[in-house]
Amino acid sequence: MKKIILVFLLASSLCVSAQLKYATEKDISYYPDSINKTDRYIASQCNLDIYYPEKSKDFPTIVWFHGGGLTTGEKQIPKALKDQGFAVIGVEYRLSPIAKAPSYIEDAAAAVAWVFKNIGNYGGSSNLIFVSGHSAGGYLSMMISFDKKYLAKYDIDANTIAALIPFSGQAITHFTIREENGIKRTQPTIDEYAPLYYVRTDAPRMLLITGDRELELLGRYEENAYLLRMMKLVGNKQTTLYELEGFDHTGMVEPAFPLLIKEVKAISKTILEK
Numbered sequence: 001m002k003k004i005i006l007v008f009l010l011a012s013s014l015c016v017s018a019q020l021k022y023a024t025e026k027d028i029s030y031y032p033d034s035i036n037k038t039d040r041y042i043a044s045q046c047n048l049d050i051y052y053p054e055k056s057k058d059f060p061t062i063v064w065f066h067g068g069g070l071t072t073g074e075k076q077i078p079k080a081l082k083d084q085g086f087a088v089i090g091v092e093y094r095l096s097p098i099a100k101a102p103s104y105i106e107d108a109a110a111a112v113a114w115v116f117k118n119i120g121n122y123g124g125s126s127n128l129i130f131v132s133g134h135s136a137g138g139y140l141s142m143m144i145s146f147d148k149k150y151l152a153k154y155d156i157d158a159n160t161i162a163a164l165i166p167f168s169g170q171a172i173t174h175f176t177i178r179e180e181n182g183i184k185r186t187q188p189t190i191d192e193y194a195p196l197y198y199v200r201t202d203a204p205r206m207l208l209i210t211g212d213r214e215l216e217l218l219g220r221y222e223e224n225a226y227l228l229r230m231m232k233l234v235g236n237k238q239t240t241l242y243e244l245e246g247f248d249h250t251g252m253v254e255p256a257f258p259l260l261i262k263e264v265k266a267i268s269k270t271i272l273e274k
Helices: 002-012 040-045 103-122 136-146 175-180 220-233 253-273
Strands: 022-029 047-053 059-065 087-091 124-134 163-167 206-211 239-244
Touching: 047 059, 047 103, 059 103, 059 136, 059 253, 087 103, 103 124, 103 136, 124 136, 124 253, 136 163, 163 253, 206 220, 206 253, 220 239, 239 253
Parallel strands: 059 087, 059 124, 124 163, 163 206, 206 239
Antiparallel strands: 022 047, 047 087
16 A cells, blocks of 8 residues: 555656746855854855745745765755755755764754745745755754754744654664764664654644664664654644655655655645635
């Protein structure tokens, strides 16, 4: 059944109006000049690319955080998310070991804050901002959505995120942060750097997607399953979990994109009709 659903979603996601034209702007700094001038690493690393439909109004936006274990990777606009009627923003952020926690989490929040404050200039709606990413990127999207202090710094309520859709995001403390503190990858930790630490009833709508539990990285499926269970226990009814059978940690990304697209379009339609 899951395979049939994925094929259907992949086909239906291609049925998009070909009339829209898209533009791309690259290397936009999401920190102010006052910070860029005093920190060369921030100035060189903390920027984003935006891909958006021209002459369109009130479109949704997906903020996409790349994976790489918080130690590697670079910003990207996934091909599968192009030409779908919404904007896609690829974010670059500081990496370990040059940077330590919570620097990269703070970067993720600064980037999302930039989107909230600037997407209207491109025609997008600040009510339709979706946060997503794969692996480490999924972790960052979860941290800034669950721990409200990161976006509150910019006077933004994390609950105004339209939906959180992490791909194989880490629900416990990220293994790189554990390694920064001398803790091995196989030693689970739940502390201030774990999305699970901030489970709450009023969290944004969330679609969790992982690969096959037997093929995933360490216990990634089980972490997300536990997060789902805890969300239910605190009374949150807006969290769903998909396990993509037959796909490993890396391979789950492409079949997850149609699920992301479907969720964005469904939620956007509901919000716009209110």
